[in-house]
Amino acid sequence: MSWHVLGAGSLGTLWAARLARAGLPVTLILRDEKRLADYRRAGGLSLVENGQRTLHPLPAETLADTAPIHRLLLACKAYDAASAVAALAPRLAPKAELLLLQNGIGSQEEVAAQAPHARCILVSSTEGAFRRADFEVVFAGHGFNWLGDPLDPTPPGWLAQLEQAGIPRQWTPDILTRLWRKLALNCAINPLTVLHDCRNGGLAEHPAEVAILCAELGELLEGCGQPAAAEHLHDDVQRVIQATAANHSSMHQDVAAGRRTEVAYLLGRACAVAERHALDLPHLRALHQRLLAHLAARGLPVH
């Protein structure tokens, strides 16, 4: 059974190239005929690892193709996920499986609403990749992938294929804890790096701001039924700030490049959930307002 991968961006390329080089059948899904023609001109996907570039000439098709899809890796941004799946809904086989690679919380429910008969498998990834050119991706940071299905703890039979492809992974019944924990880390670090215009390590100069955000994020996680995601959050945030001190956060990179951010699925979601649970988290709310004003002032979407 073929893997379909939607999105020839950073993570889509990283996954598709590794699956393909393990001899597994992979088909890329691109937006339209123009993008397909560009892909064919490029000769395939290029993956750069340890300075070595390899070319992977995978078969590709457009959203408008009609072949049925049994297993789809959805590798687009959170704000594109639901519309991408809506476009593919007529092609989903009755027991289709969707692997959702999106950061943050919220896009997963939006996708499930577009494909109510498909099994949605949520992925939380700490791997790092970025696009150096069109259809050329650099594997920048080794990490890990947690997979799980909050509605069904049974692991899928194809997990061994990920191992075969060298994709580090673990099936977990606690995928929501993983996603909320990552959301909290992203909320404590990313917006501040944008507002202070600094690398992650620059936040070591703002310890009080980081500490109060971690305390409020902890309250949020406790209050919304994710207490395990709150454990030792501040320590973990400080560890990540140190371990990634030289890096720019993904949100900082997006803003610097004039790209839309995933704020609605990160800090926006955190504030919406706090409001729904009647939690008063003034520093988190103020951070969200400052961030939205910062994005608006640069002509970037605030959702």
Ligand code: NAD
């Ligand atoms: P990306 O922007 O590099 O790639 C997304 C790709 O999806 C783009 O090529 C875009 O054109 C394509 N796309 C969007 N809508 C489409 C559609 N309807 N049809 C066909 N193609 C479509 O994004 P990314 O960095 O790979 O991130 C994907 C998700 O993974 C995000 O939620 C991100 O936060 C998360 N993530 C990324 C990294 C990373 O290192 N890049 C790490 C962890 C998590």
Ligand code: KPL
């Ligand atoms: O995931 C990250 C990001 O930049 O998006 C880290 C490195 C954890 C910072 O929040």
